[in-house]
Amino acid sequence: MLTKVETLLITVVLFIFLTGPMSARAQPRTEVPSRARSGHSTAWLRDMSRAECCMQSNKVPVVQHAHHVHPLTPLITYSNEHFSPGTPPSHLSPEILDPKTGIPRTPHPSELSPYYPLSPGAVGSIAHPLGWFMPQQGQHMYSIPPGGFRHPYPALAMNASMSSLVSSRFSPHMVTPPPHGLHQTGIPHPAIVSPAIKQEPSGDNISPTMQARKSPAPHKKEEDKKPHIKKPLNAFMLYMKEMRAKVVAECTLKESAAINQILGRRWHSLSREEQAKYYELARKERQLHSQLYPGWSARDNYGKRKKRKRENKPDSKPEDFSIRSKKQCVQYLPSEKMCDSPASSHGSMLDSPATPSAALASPAAPAATHSEQAQPLSLTTKPEGRMHHRFPLPGKASGSTSSSSSSSSSSQPSSIPVGTSGSQPTTPILTRPIPFTSLHPSMLSSPSPFHQAALHTHHALFQSQPLSLVTKPTE
DNA sequence: CCCCCTTTGAAGGGT
DNA sequence: ACCCTTCAAAGGGGG
Numbered sequence: 001m002l003t004k005v006e007t008l009l010i011t012v013v014l015f016i017f018l019t020g021p022m023s024a025r026a027q028p029r030t031e032v033p034s035r036a037r038s039g040h041s042t043a044w045l046r047d048m049s050r051a052e053c054c055m056q057s058n059k060v061p062v063v064q065h066a067h068h069v070h071p072l073t074p075l076i077t078y079s080n081e082h083f084s085p086g087t088p089p090s091h092l093s094p095e096i097l098d099p100k101t102g103i104p105r106t107p108h109p110s111e112l113s114p115y116y117p118l119s120p121g122a123v124g125s126i127a128h129p130l131g132w133f134m135p136q137q138g139q140h141m142y143s144i145p146p147g148g149f150r151h152p153y154p155a156l157a158m159n160a161s162m163s164s165l166v167s168s169r170f171s172p173h174m175v176t177p178p179p180h181g182l183h184q185t186g187i188p189h190p191a192i193v194s195p196a197i198k199q200e201p202s203g204d205n206i207s208p209t210m211q212a213r214k215s216p217a218p219h220k221k222e223e224d225k226k227p228h229i230k231k232p233l234n235a236f237m238l239y240m241k242e243m244r245a246k247v248v249a250e251c252t253l254k255e256s257a258a259i260n261q262i263l264g265r266r267w268h269s270l271s272r273e274e275q276a277k278y279y280e281l282a283r284k285e286r287q288l289h290s291q292l293y294p295g296w297s298a299r300d301n302y303g304k305r306k307k308r309k310r311e312n313k314p315d316s317k318p319e320d321f322s323i324r325s326k327k328q329c330v331q332y333l334p335s336e337k338m339c340d341s342p343a344s345s346h347g348s349m350l351d352s353p354a355t356p357s358a359a360l361a362s363p364a365a366p367a368a369t370h371s372e373q374a375q376p377l378s379l380t381t382k383p384e385g386r387m388h389h390r391f392p393l394p395g396k397a398s399g400s401t402s403s404s405s406s407s408s409s410s411s412q413p414s415s416i417p418v419g420t421s422g423s424q425p426t427t428p429i430l431t432r433p434i435p436f437t438s439l440h441p442s443m444l445s446s447p448s449p450f451h452q453a454a455l456h457t458h459h460a461l462f463q464s465q466p467l468s469l470v471t472k473p474t475e
Numbered sequence: 476c477c478c479c480c481t482t483t484g485a486a487g488g489g490t
Numbered sequence: 491a492c493c494c495t496t497c498a499a500a501g502g503g504g505g
Contacts, residue, residue, distance in 0.1 A: 230497085230498060230499095231485075231486085231496095231497055231498045232485085232498080233484090233498060233499075234483065234484035234485055234498070235483075235484065235485095236482070236483035236484055236498095237482090237483075237484075237498055237499060238499095239483085240482075240483085240499060240500080241499065241500090244499080244500070248501095253502095254500090254501060254502060255480080255481090255500095255501065255502050255503080256480075256481070256482090256499075256500040256501045256502070257479085257480040257481040257482085257500090257501085257502080257503090258480090258481075258502095259481085259482090259500080259501085260480085260481040260482040260483090260499085260500080261481060261482065262482090263481095263482065263483090264481075264482040264483065265482090267482080267483070268483095279484090282484075282485085286485080297486085297487075298485070298486045298487065298496080298497070298498090299486080299487055299488080299496085301496080301497060301498085302487085302495090302496060302497075303496085304496095304497085
């Protein structure tokens with residue numbers, strides 16, 4: 001017999017369950033009972049395992065984190081339509097209209113990509129840097145703070161579209177007003193952040209909008225003059241931005257290092273199509289960026305950040321990495337897993353039936369992409385990563401990407417891994433149980449929250465799978 | 476207060 | 491052509 005209280009509780013839980021955040025919603029995950037993670041002794045590792053646990057377990061945060069899981073994340077993170085290969089032409093693009101209000105938004109240049117500040121001069125010159133795509137990606141891409149509403153991004157804040165979108169559509173209490181009380185017109189551009197980083201005399205002509213937040217440096221003036229133009233985000237960064245919130249919510253983890261590891265693995269578990277979308281997005285971002293800041297060079301930002309360690313000489317023996325005294329590179333994840341993950345994902349890639357020729361057809365996403373996906377290991381941090389054959393990076397091949405993609409396009413992206421896979425069967429440990437691609441296309445092209453939810457679910461599925469597989473002692 | 480950690484990708488410079 | 495380094499995000503942790 002249930003007491004009133006119990007009944008009430010159940011009701012509440014049900015309510016939350018039904019109306020609550022999708023991210024927290026029970027997702028039909030193929031449950032992997034045992035997260036036979038090898039012993040994690042450190043707190044970090046514990047967290048990690050917990051994180052994985054979260055990812056694999058349904059009971060997660062539905063209630064527990066209901067308050068802090070942002071219900072919007074699944075909805076407002078990347079709207080998948082942005083990625084959809086079949087994204088309608090810009091003139092049809094829904095994004096131009098405020099999805100919620102339906103009010104046609106004039107794609108103010110500054111909104112093309114909220115991420116980049118507009119260089120006064122550049123703006124005009126930019127007819128349609130990415131006309132066919134930008135209005136969509138740009139906005140949403142960065143407009144939605146992954147950490148979102150819990151930790152409103154200062155710079156990301158929200159641009160006009162975002163705020164209107166969110167505020168109009170979602171309950172107000174979730175929407176934190178622009179932290180700095182910036183007007184919607186005074187959109188802070190994330191890319192132009194001139195934070196603590198000391199400005200380096202880099203030649204760029206950007207309106208002195210943002211003022212250094214922290215740097216008390218005497219050269220503020222200079223800073224103002226030359227705001228720090230950030231690098232365009234790469235595919236993975238974009239992915240992280242989108243997914244971080246989810247992971248944080250699901251796992252209650254906050255340490256970025258740990259989260260990033262998770263994301264890294266998830267990234268590898270993504271299908272080609274999905275990754276391709278991010279690559280595509282990234283490519284366009286770069287395009288836009290280059291158009292906005294023609295003279296900008298990544299090198300301009302060199303030295304703005306306090307020397308980055310990077311002690312890991314590829315040569316340095318694994319043992320050597322003790323060099324780092326500070327916070328000794330804690331392997332949030334078992335090292336072997338880390339290694340496997342990639343390999344496994346690799347395998348999955350191979351398995352992946354889909355020949356997202358369409359998606360990959362784009363110059364950026366291209367096959368090259370693939371190679372990278374298959375080539376997960378970061379050389380920088382993982383010495384042994386090297387062992388994996390290195391595929392030509394798409395980036396370098398930026399030019400080549402297109403070529404490669406185009407050339408190999410016919411041969412399908414799958415060909416990329418070929419080199420690797422072909423030569424090294426790297427035991428396709430990871431076989432994707434669910435033909436992810438099957439549900440994908442529709443979801444991608446559909447802005448419907450449901451689709452997105454589905455996508456989210458899909459993500460969730462994958463999260464768990466790779467992890468489970470990882471546990472396999474692949475060697 | 477500042478840097479580190481961690482991830483992948485892009486890009487630039489050096490060899 | 492290849493290798494190495496730096497930076498992009500992000501937020502807790504540590505010195």
